[in-house]
Amino acid sequence: MIQPPILIPGDTIGITCPAGSIPLEKVQNCILTLEKWGFKVKLGKTVGAMMDCFSASDAERAMELQQMLDDTNIKTVLCARGGYGLSRIIDQINFSGFKQNPKWVIGFSDITVLHAAIQKQNTMSIHGPMAAAFNKGAEGEIYIQSLKNNLIGEKQIIQTVPHLLNKQGLATANLIGGNLCMIAHLIGSQNAMDTKGKILFIEDIGEAHYNIDRLIIQCKNAGILDDLAGLVVGGFTELKDTAADFGATANEIIHAHISNFNYPVCFDFPISHALQNFAVKQGGTYALEVNNEGAILKER
16 A cells, blocks of 8 residues: 655645535634644635535535645645535546645545545545544543654554453454445445455444444445454444344444454444544554453554
């Protein structure tokens, strides 16, 4: 995988909203922090704008994302938020300029669609905090710092406590994944994720338990879960119903479907829509170790 250049002081980070909208005031702390880190910020016109449930029209969002991907003066593109909308524009994006001058693209949730398209360019990207995460104060500092560490080339080690459903083992492979709903949504498309031999990570928000079951079944039937090197199950937050309504928790649902596979699995990993959301490199090489002491994901 091609790794975009690390950032140095004075580099420019472009901020855009290629999907949903976000109020401009919720982006201010992000801008101030990036500038404090020594970077320049170029704010897109879609930031602070709104059109229905999107930040702007499909054409406007696609145009701005294309411009930021092509602009050689912009060294990183930070998506201000996810929401919904990338599926409507991803086929309009031309990655020829991006392939000649690769740069980091940051985001999660609906941005999983963009990450998947970048994977097809054999290039790494960063699944991590977006603009609103910069408003979380001291509690969120460790996750924002992980984003900075990825941008400046400091390798990460993320460790979690043991979980009853964990499956022990060791794997070293490329890391790929994101929002479960988006991974399932991409099945059958030109940007469908190739997970064979990789460590897959998944997370989601706002789903009913039965739909988590359905999404996992869809991924399983499509072979997404068959030949993994390992599986990292992140947070499944703000669910629409209770575990009692379905008869199992989100973790139990996932565990039941992957229990026959022979690869290491860890649960409740701090990648999620909640506060706990470490930045990781999509396509980067990581070692996953799951043992009696918990789970460790270490960048190689």
